[in-house]
Amino acid sequence: MSISETEPTYHLEILRNHQTPRSRRDVFSHRMRIVNNSAINPGHDGEMYRVKSESDCEMMHQEDQMDSPVGDDGSSGGSPHRGGGPPLKKGPWTSAEDAILVDYVKKHGEGNWNAVQKNTGLFRCGKSCRLRWANHLRPNLKKGAFTPEEERLIIQLHSKMGNKWARMAAHLPGRTDNEIKNYWNTRIKRCQRAGLPIYPASVCNQSSNEDQGSSDFNCGENLSSDLLNGNGLYLPDFTCDNFIANSEALSYAPQLSAVSISSLLGQSFASKNCGFMDQVNQAGMLKQSDHLLPGLSDTINGALSSVDQFPNDSEKLKKALGFDYLHEANSSSKTIAPFGGALTGSHAFLNGTFSTSRTINGPLKMELPSLQDTESDPNSWLKYTVAPAMQPTELVDPYLQSPTATPSVKSECASPRNSGLLEELLHEAQGLRSGRNQQLSVRSSSSSVSTPCDTTVISPEFDLCQEYWEERLNEYAAPFSGNSLTGSTAPVSAASPDVFQLSKLSPAQSPSLGSGEQAMQPAYEPGAGDTSSHPENFRPDAFFSGNTTDSSVFNNAIAMLLGNDMNTDCKPVFGHGIVFDTSPWSNMPHACQMSEEFK
DNA sequence: AAAATTTCCAACCGCCCTGAG
DNA sequence: TCTCAGGGCGGTTGGAAATTT
Structure with missing residues (x-):
């Protein structure tokens, strides 16, 4: 098992930039990092500075399958998966996966999400990648509690749009539809x-x-x-x-x-x-x-x-x-x-x-x-x-x-x-x-x-x-x-x-x-x-x-x-x-x- | 202190739309 | 015109954290 200590670290720096520890959400992410990396990097206050190499992703994937709260083979519920290949992973994203996704998007841009799976070792479906990117990894995401002004705007927008979360998110820079939906x-x-x-x-x-x-x-x-x-x-x-x-x-x-x-x-x-x-x-x-x-x-x-x-x-x-x-x-x-x-x-x-x-x-x-x-x-x-x-x-x-x-x-x-x-x-x-x-x-x-x-x-x-x-x-x-x-x-x-x-x-x-x-x-x-x-x-x-x-x-x-x-x-x-x-x-x-x- | 309950939210699922072939 | 893949969207779920009992 080889461990990359260069590029993956870069990914994680990106992650830290976008996931400013703040709330329970971050506690959760923090916990996940610890869970997924304790074996390879037990020090560092739970922050992961090294991720597994791509070749490890498959193993990581398998390990995570065990830990995944979903824990299924990814084929249930109609989830797409690579024909003949290992089932796509479900459940919480690991920092390594995030790093891979961030890197990929940085190089290839958004879109064509299914290619992420094909071009990386990420066993995630395109939709999952898109969602992860849109909700957590993309730049300019504003994490943290909604400000009063944002809350007011959400209420006002909802009064006009109803449950059109995506549209509402368009009025709230840095906020995701999922975030707004959960808040609402x-x-x-x-x-x-x-x-x-x-x-x-x-x-x-x-x-x-x-x-x-x-x-x-x-x-x-x-x-x-x-x-x-x-x-x-x-x-x-x-x-x-x-x-x-x-x-x-x-x-x-x-x-x-x-x-x-x-x-x-x-x-x-x-x-x-x-x-x-x-x-x-x-x-x-x-x-x-x-x-x-x-x-x-x-x-x-x-x-x-x-x-x-x-x-x-x-x-x-x-x-x-x-x-x-x-x-x-x-x-x-x-x-x-x-x-x-x-x-x-x-x-x-x-x-x-x-x-x-x-x-x-x-x-x-x-x-x-x-x-x-x-x-x-x-x-x-x-x-x-x-x-x-x-x-x-x-x-x-x-x-x-x-x-x-x-x-x-x-x-x-x-x-x-x-x-x-x-x-x-x-x-x-x-x-x-x-x-x-x-x-x-x-x-x-x-x-x-x-x-x-x-x-x-x-x-x-x-x-x-x-x-x-x-x-x-x-x-x-x-x-x-x-x-x-x-x-x-x-x-x-x-x-x-x-x-x-x-x-x-x-x-x-x-x-x-x-x-x-x-x-x-x-x-x-x-x-x-x-x-x-x-x-x-x-x-x-x-x-x-x-x-x-x-x-x-x-x-x-x-x-x-x-x-x-x-x-x-x-x-x-x-x-x-x-x-x-x-x-x-x-x-x-x-x-x-x-x-x-x-x- | 432990158990039970509630809260919160990341992620998934399924439906739908759109565009390419 | 039809089919299919990609992508977007909204609803729902599952589980950890927080709170209450």
Whole structure:
């Protein structure tokens, strides 16, 4: 066995340049170096300065086969291997292999990766070589944790592109798609556990602003890659889906104006988290969709103040979220907002994205029809999702069991898990109503239960960013009420998103089902003092203010609100779960338009 | 201190696209 | 037009490290 002490050393110098010890990743690499070279160079602090010669590579290969975590012959799984030759190696790369690859690329350039195997003693397939080079060996790779700016950019890019990691990497010099992907997936899990939105409010807002300059519906990719493919990143039982969905639901409603009522129905139920008024709005029954804030003020203020009870959780939660940078950035600039979306109850409004004329992109994927729409109650999520692919074992979301999510799980308005759509909607109405009440009581009771929305309301994030939101809210509220958000006299527009203040009407006060349609007809007059014409009285959820569990009541109410189309599309599934169609998006052509911006 | 669990990430797998023959 | 190889991409896996119990 001969050992080269010249050129291989050069390779390893290159390796050291590109793999700056920094994190656990490097610990791993370091460990691997030790493992693979301890026999030949036990000294040198684990750093390998000599590698085996090419002739040793085959032996090394064989040895590594033994050590490889994969440990197979390389022929399984369809992996290519040289015909008649030794099987291609799999598993972690050794420093020697890296050196060989680096040397080869240095001499021949990138590309033609299969030639690497042919021209060197490397028993790696071309794809493996390419991947190794692209992700670890190529120059200018930026190793180490993502900077706050990079994280912000990733979030923003993801909101636009979805899981297009390679494209995202193109915007992050020195970063690989794999790195971004891993980061994102980790982040998703963090958010899920914490019950917080995936997209910070500012990102949604910024994206929306960008989108406003274009008529493109910029969510296509997300939909295609995540939604339509069943990407699990946005599991409906994800508490914070609720918030994201809410934050977007209202906003993109006008985008769907051309969508048929039937499709709206799917949307309606799917996005019930955004409140029925929004669905009504979508259906063209309400036209003043831009007047969204009034009526929400006290809710928001209550939410903002309610976080005071969780001072001790702030740091922990921040850590869990991995979004400390948001605060840092926000402290100096409002460009980066905290988890505004976490203001569950307030949704888009607290994101500062009140305009319903804006388009929606990434987050929309979370506003999925039917299957992702039981988030109004994290507990109930999958109870109603009877998608064929849904397995019973999937009904339990471990993340919901996390301490952070527990408050919502134990909501006093816990949805009856096995009751179906009507019950769910009733639950939501109750939950929303109770959510409002909780804003008044949340401080007084550490054991306060909360609605799913409140789950995020209690996010300590808000405590740190309350000022930010208050400014934003006042900014948005001013045009409507002329008062501060704390004012209680702000007129409630027809499209008021005050989903928290669900109907207080008694059944007698509520529009009868028989005359409900008529009741829905009068044009709303924002600011009208007459309670009889108050939008709230016409709100669909008013129908559910009672304790009825009669699904027919619900069906009639929905039919009245949305027309017969809903019956056409959804009747078959009433009482059996929310499955409006095999492909919810098939009913939403607008939502499926692909943006060309990032293509 | 040990076991169990979670986190993190490098690498693999399979699908798809593209271009050459 | 068809076939095939090369390459890119996104999803998933497996295992070590870190953390928790």
